[in-house]
Amino acid sequence: MAKMLMYAAGERPVAEPIAGSRSVARAVAFIEASFAQPVSLAMLAATAGLSVSRFATLFRQEVGISPHRYVCLVRVRHAQALLRNGVPPSVVATEVGFFDQSHLGRHFRRTVGVTPGDYVARPSLVSC
Incomplete structure (x- = not known):
């Protein structure tokens, strides 16, 4: 279904399923729905129900790249x-x-x- 893109070393394709916490899944769903609007780290952390620093760390661990890069x-x-x-x-x-x-x-x-x-x-x- 989704097209595969080329990525820098160590990055996962966006089309690859992301298994992980519900918090990160909520943030990913928010990004997919709101990508054309300004999306801040604070917004994503609030969506995930986590502090900004905890969210950024958890997102990078589960997705493999930073929220901004995603x-x-x-x-x-x-x-x-x-x-x-x-x-x-x-x-x-x-x-x-x-x-x-x-x-x-x-x-x-x-x-x-x-x-x-x-x-x-x-x-x-x-x-x-």
Whole structure:
């Protein structure tokens, strides 16, 4: 169902199921539902019912990456879908919660390995 993305060493694919505590599961569900809005660590910790420091530690232990990085990966995953559907990168950036196209480009390149423009221009990448 979900498409697999390329990730930096030590990161888990977003599509991989996350087994762990209910607290982290609630935060992950919140991220998946609210990725396009500003998502703060304090918001996520409150959703999980934990202190900020405890939440950040538990999230990293269970998911393998920081909450911020996970939010960025979810945004990039959704950006890929929009780009595949022909939405321009400048529109995609704001639709998925990045500040601007440059912000999208930085995170997209770090995650996927190419810029959003190259991703659309190379059909072999889009069909992954």
